[in-house]
Amino acid sequence: MTGKTLVLRALKDLGVRYLFGYTGGAIMPIFDEIERFDDMTFLMARHEQGAAFMAQGLTRGALSTDRPELGVCLSTSGPGAMNLVTGIADAHMDSVAMLAITGQVATGVIATDAFQESDVVGVMMPICKQTYMPLSPEEVESTVHEAFYVAKTGRGGPVLIDIPKDIQNNETPADYEFAAENFTPQLPGFLYSPNPETDAIKRAADLINRSERPLLFCGHGVINANAGALLRKFAEKMNIPIAFTLHGLSALPLDHPLSLGMMGMHGTVESNRAIMEADLLIALGMRFDDRVTGKLNEYAKNADVIHVEIDSSEINKNVATSVAINADVARTLEALLDEPMLTYKPRRRWFSMIEEFRTVMAADLEEEISRGTGSGGKLLMKSIVHQLSELTGGRDLIVPDVGQHQMMAARFYNYQTENSWFASGGAGTMGASLPMAIGVKLARPNERVWSISGDGGFQMNIQELGTVMEYGIDIKILILNNGHLGMVRQWQTFFFDERYAGTPMRSPNFGLIAEAYGITYLKVEKLEDVKPALEAAIAHTGAIVVEFVCEPNEFILPMIPAGGGFNDMITSFSMNSPDTDEADQGGAS
């Protein structure tokens, strides 16, 4: 058998149904084989980065279904592989299991600067969980199986296999055998311990019992462990409020009485104030990113920390931990639910504090949402997202891009469906939405998927409208067009004396572009047209692009300036800007 056949046989054995990619010289043999495997569907992205995000979308969408699967993308060597880099780095930051298979020049010319040769393994090493280059056809199948195992075991991540062209074409020896069902990877150092230690559970329970103002943190690990229902049960049983990281959103309904919404830089006042006042943080599956903590030495100074995290290198990295639980979130919640020592408390004082925090910005936000337009009569993103939420009952799947509109979508859509929010978080990759939404739709064909982008990010992977067109992907594409890179513009307004360097942008006629791809298009300029347009998008069968003309002077608040502490939280736009130097640490996105 040839290496190329074995690649596909392994993928088939591993349950792969979709391949996203783009062909080219060094991957041609594998592509030539795809036709022979009719249970796998190939989707041609219009740029390899798009293929990487489609693969991410598939993994992320499918993980809560009864058929979890891994996204796989394929590209040729050199520029093809280099174009995957951003999508792979993004998956690495956001713990998304996926597999990238790249063709490489033949072994005889590797490292001679051959045509379309790049040192793909060298480039990918720091942004992949693992990289492989099989050097014989008989290594191929076990490599693919090991790659899958590594990608999805423990904390998920992207894995790369770079396959030289001659290895794809060469035959294995006649006596080659491989039994997929008997395969176990020989990785003595790759340990995965999902179960929490009993002693740690006891110590955690003791801290929880002693705590007067505890707070649960729901991170991406809750979504990845499908532990939303367990978290809800535990929070209700113990009467503990919950704050969400960006990736923790949608683990349980956002309007649950115990929910404080999103935490961090653009999190709600109630979650961030509660963090300042809490005496115990129970952090589930998260990594205390700088966008969550702000200035570390001012962060949650009064709180003990119970940190439940599958990746031990995240424990004690940014925040010192009182009880470290290096385990799966679901198993830990199960153990905590079984812990007889834990006692319920009414926590009246704690909840009355929280109710006060909830009122800080509530009236302002309500006013903005109901007003719906800015001073120039242009639409407010908050209001559009809010109306979408009302119209869909918060039950649809939301795939935002990166920037201001993303934070609006995080805050003002009322997530009801578990695992219904798919964002580029850690890497903050503009252009992620459109291709990721394609992957999510394939994973969840019976649910409605909304890709929401700004005018900037949409143009970064606009070419994937071609993929939407060709394969008839039924996604609803919203462009919140404020004529600027809104998030950077907000920083410029607050911290750069309103000097708008490099943020205003002219957009093409999106209507003509949609038409060119044969995709229905609507443009909304007036508040009264927002709801009818969204209704039309829902009623329409197939993809539709809806462009909203938005107000550039809308802000996402509150905001904790980068490098600032929670005391620096900006809750209204007219207040004095904090020190620019301090605010400048960390870069905008």
Added chain:
Amino acid sequence: MKRRTLLAFMLDRPGVLNKVSMLIRRKMYNVDTLTVCSSRIKGISRMTITLKEDDPRKVEQVMKQLAKLVEVISVKELDTNNSYWREVAIVKLEIEAARLDEFHHRYNFEVLDKKSEDMHILQVAGATGHIDGFLDEIGRENIIEIARTGVSAMEK
């Protein structure tokens, strides 16, 4: 800054050294010494890394991130007071034979070659401090060329 010695065992696969050195660079350390050799078990390499860091939490971070590499089997920090640190240096020296004799009883070295009356090639083995002491005493200005292996270490 405190010198730290990390001892790691890992699968002998291509790219592992690359990953380890990349991680240490990313953590913004300059490697003092790094030695790799085969271990007792076939297919498993033994790596000794020394770097400078005062903060024990940062050392723990490096260790955890090293341990996270798929090929890495174990990582630990060696307690300086409770382990042997050894290296070998080959030194080409301009020194008179008579003067060299003065060091014989205090330092453990071997003359590999006598190029001329005042030109010797020596091999010095021992703890890093021992080799440094020898070189200081003999006068570093007399060194023509030096090759050091870097630290190999083992717990007592």
